[in-house]
Amino acid sequence: xxxxxxxxxxxHVRFDRGGQxxxxxxxxxxxxxxxxxxxxxxxxxxxxxxSSRALMGLLPPTATVTGSARLDDVELLGLSExxxxxxxxxxxxxxxxxxxxxxxxxxxxxxQIKEALRAHRRVDAAAAxxxxxxxxxxxxxxxxxxxxxxxxxQLSGGMRQRVMIAIALASDxxxxxxxxxxxxxxVTTQAQIMDLLAELRSRLRTxxxxxxxxxxxxxxxxxxxxxxxxxxxxxxxxxxxxxxxMRMPYTRALLEAIPRLDRPSHALLxxxxxxxxxxxxxxxxxxFQPRCARAKVECGESRPPFVEHEVGHWWACWNPCKDGEPx
Amino acid sequence: MTRxxxxxxxxxxxxxxxxxxxxxxxxxxxxxxxxxxxTGETLGLVGETGSGKSTLARCVVQAPxxxxxxxxxxxxxxxxxxxxxxxxxxxxxxxxxxxxxxxxxxRWRVEDIVEEPLIGYGAGDSSSxxxxxxxxxxxxxxxxxxxxxxxPRELSGGQCQRVAIxxxxxxxxxxxxCDEPVSSLDVLIQAQVLNLLEQLRTELGLSYLFIxxxxxxxxxVSDRVAVMHLGQLCExxxxxxxxxxxxxxxxxxxxASIPSLDPTKPKAFRRAVAAGEPxxxxxxxxxxRFRTRCPRAQDLCAAERPLLRDIGPGHQVACHFPEPxxxxxxxxxxxxxxxxxxxxx
Numbered sequence: 001x002x003x004x005x006x007x008x009x010x011x012h013v014r015f016d017r018g019g020q021x022x023x024x025x026x027x028x029x030x031x032x033x034x035x036x037x038x039x040x041x042x043x044x045x046x047x048x049x050x051s052s053r054a055l056m057g058l059l060p061p062t063a064t065v066t067g068s069a070r071l072d073d074v075e076l077l078g079l080s081e082x083x084x085x086x087x088x089x090x091x092x093x094x095x096x097x098x099x100x101x102x103x104x105x106x107x108x109x110x111x112q113i114k115e116a117l118r119a120h121r122r123v124d125a126a127a128a129x130x131x132x133x134x135x136x137x138x139x140x141x142x143x144x145x146x147x148x149x150x151x152x153x154q155l156s157g158g159m160r161q162r163v164m165i166a167i168a169l170a171s172d173x174x175x176x177x178x179x180x181x182x183x184x185x186x187v188t189t190q191a192q193i194m195d196l197l198a199e200l201r202s203r204l205r206t207x208x209x210x211x212x213x214x215x216x217x218x219x220x221x222x223x224x225x226x227x228x229x230x231x232x233x234x235x236x237x238x239x240x241x242x243x244x245x246m247r248m249p250y251t252r253a254l255l256e257a258i259p260r261l262d263r264p265s266h267a268l269l270x271x272x273x274x275x276x277x278x279x280x281x282x283x284x285x286x287x288f289q290p291r292c293a294r295a296k297v298e299c300g301e302s303r304p305p306f307v308e309h310e311v312g313h314w315w316a317c318w319n320p321c322k323d324g325e326p327x
Numbered sequence: 328m329t330r331x332x333x334x335x336x337x338x339x340x341x342x343x344x345x346x347x348x349x350x351x352x353x354x355x356x357x358x359x360x361x362x363x364x365x366t367g368e369t370l371g372l373v374g375e376t377g378s379g380k381s382t383l384a385r386c387v388v389q390a391p392x393x394x395x396x397x398x399x400x401x402x403x404x405x406x407x408x409x410x411x412x413x414x415x416x417x418x419x420x421x422x423x424x425x426x427x428x429x430x431x432x433x434r435w436r437v438e439d440i441v442e443e444p445l446i447g448y449g450a451g452d453s454s455s456x457x458x459x460x461x462x463x464x465x466x467x468x469x470x471x472x473x474x475x476x477x478x479p480r481e482l483s484g485g486q487c488q489r490v491a492i493x494x495x496x497x498x499x500x501x502x503x504x505c506d507e508p509v510s511s512l513d514v515l516i517q518a519q520v521l522n523l524l525e526q527l528r529t530e531l532g533l534s535y536l537f538i539x540x541x542x543x544x545x546x547x548v549s550d551r552v553a554v555m556h557l558g559q560l561c562e563x564x565x566x567x568x569x570x571x572x573x574x575x576x577x578x579x580x581x582x583a584s585i586p587s588l589d590p591t592k593p594k595a596f597r598r599a600v601a602a603g604e605p606x607x608x609x610x611x612x613x614x615x616r617f618r619t620r621c622p623r624a625q626d627l628c629a630a631e632r633p634l635l636r637d638i639g640p641g642h643q644v645a646c647h648f649p650e651p652x653x654x655x656x657x658x659x660x661x662x663x664x665x666x667x668x669x670x671x672x
Contacts, residue, residue, distance in 0.1 A: 043513040043514065043515065043516075044513055156605070157376070186375035186376050186540060187375070187540065187541075187542070187581060187584040187585060188375065188580055188581065188584045189375075190584065190586075191583075191584040191586075194586075213513060213514060214514075214586065215514075215588065216585070216586035216587065216588050217586050219586065219587060219588045219589060219590045220586040220587050220590065221586070222590075239590040240590050240591055242590075243588065243589060243590050243591075244591075253515060254514055254515065255588065257514050257515050257517070257518035258514060258518075258543070258588070259518075259521070259541070259543040259544040259546065259547035260543055260547075260588070261542075261543050261546055261570050261582075261585070263546075263547060264567075265369075265546060265547065265548065265549055265550060265566045265567070266369075266525060266528075266547075266548065266550075267547070268522050268525055268526075269518040269521060269522055269547070271515060271518040271519050271522060272515055273519070275483060275485070275516070
């Protein structure tokens with residue numbers, strides 16, 4: 001497709017630590033179009049955060065990144081720090097989980113937005129201030145003129161996260177990565193921030209990568225969903241298809257384990273036993289096989305390929321769930 | 328059922344000093360809260376950050392002692408008790424905390440952590456205690472031979488939480504106060520721990536005071552649910568009733584904020600969800616503390632604090648103008664339609 005903005009192909013990330021090798025991401029591929037939201041869903045250690053930090057060049061030197069990530073026509077992987085800096089923030093920006101630690105506590109909010117504005121462009125002080133206030137009102141901070149002169153501690157968690165989004169949007173990025181951006185927030189605040197992101201996406205045509213552990217967020221806000229397990233994509237489909245025809249038993253297990261309002265109180269949750277595998281010692285077959293209710297003999301022997309089995313719907317499973325069939 | 332816990336008009340406040348630009352003053356963390364808990368019952372306490380739910384839980388176990396009010400546990404008034412008498416009264420009341428690593432001593436072995444309350448309360452001799460520890464670890468699904476000698480850093484978050492649960496049930500408590508016990512865990516591990524808590528509840532006849540910010544999770548574990556906002560209870564009801572016909576506007580907003588699991592449903596009818604920011608507990612609004620974010624607020628709400636009143640069987644609400652019951656008012660959406668979103672798939 002012509003309007004593909006970001007094309008990630010066969011991304012691998014490996015950490016070498018004192019002779020031990022951890023394969024954090026193993027062959028992740030996806031495409032992102034302008035104005036779309038892609039959710040990358042997974043548990044801790046699934047590789048969802050590492051894969052997006054790799055795009056931003058934000059991994060420590062112990063990480064080895066291979067594969068390809070093209071943003072428009074620029075290959076992001078392997079860029080020098082200097083070249084990366086030209087793209088980070090301008091083309092691709094990130095909002096992190098903890099707004100308190102991401103903001104400088106000793107700088108006024110306005111100064112931090114101005115810093116982001118002037119890092120990439122020549123803007124005079126007056127114009128930068130004007131644009132900063134405009135950004136604050138764009139992320140729906142009430143009374144932006146006053147907030148502009150305040151320090152982060154004077155703002156609530158939700159407002160700090162709005163400031164982080166304002167900073168990320170300062171140079172009109174094409175891709176915005178929201179890494180668990182609402183996890184630390186209350187439900188009502190989370191809803192506000194997610195609504196804001198959805199609105200900005202349709203207004204500015206920014207593509208959003210939503211990294212989360214929460215399938216509910218993916219269902220409500222994403223166009224496409226990738227589910228990751230043990231460093232690999234295990235299911236990938238448009239959200240409407242994924243939630244209507246879930247194939248991968250792991251995705252089903254995640255969904256079933258979420259407490260829901262329609263279940264009676266005290267009902268036991270259907271849950272996969274065990275824990276995610278050790279990334280240094282992956283089993284030979286499907287990494288989910290030891291916990292999988294649908295596992296067959298071959299699941300422990302060879303790894304199922306990640307293939308497009310139905311139009312637009314990819315999964316990696318030897319014994320996928322069928323429509324209407326219980327887990 | 329018999330009354331296990333009776334909490335009456337509990338108040339707790341913290342004085343904060345004006346350092347680093349933070350305004351000094353009194354944080355009204357818990358303001359006049361009353362509720363009951365019966366034997367074998369689970370009461371869910373749900374609220375956002377800063378609503379005072381954790382402070383309330385700690386006031387129940389007298390750590391810290393509340394500034395005012397009464398906490399009766401198994402017929403004994405705890406407020407005012409000190410030393411050995413408080414310890415004895417509190418023996419059947421245990422707590423599980425949110426941070427699994429922070430609440431276990433990192434230098435101790437798992438078996439020592441679980442044994443500590445047994446030693447503290449002088450339960451049995453060394454060999455019977457050791458046996459009890461093995462039984463307890465079995466009960467929470469940790470093989471004693473594998474995990475007994477490990478230290479917390481050699482465990483995952485979910486395993487640490489199992490150790491904390493084993494420690495909490497060691498003295499056969501009647502009440503376990505769970506303060507966000509699964510919110511730092513991944514969803515599959517969270518479900519495992521929730522199931523464990525549920526199994527232990529039926530096996531041991533436990534009562535839980537279960538605190539969480541997650542409404543769906545609270546629904547899963549509770550018989551009754553109390554919604555807390557800025558230091559006060561705004562609605563208390565049987566779990567099913569609260570989710571089917573919430574009457575407090577705040578409860579309605581909370582329910583509407585839960586992301587739906589069905590992407591084909593439109594993104595709710597979210598009426599400018601709890602518009603704006605929650606007010607500061609340093610200077611709560613006069614009258615109803617939710618009125619500044621409430622779409623139904625009127626003059627009366629600023630003038631007079633609404634008290635919890637009965638509006639149905641076991642259903643209490645603290646609101647002058649509660650939401651109409653389902654279907655009464657087409658203009659106001661109620662989360663019953665939200666529930667049906669979850670009913671599919």
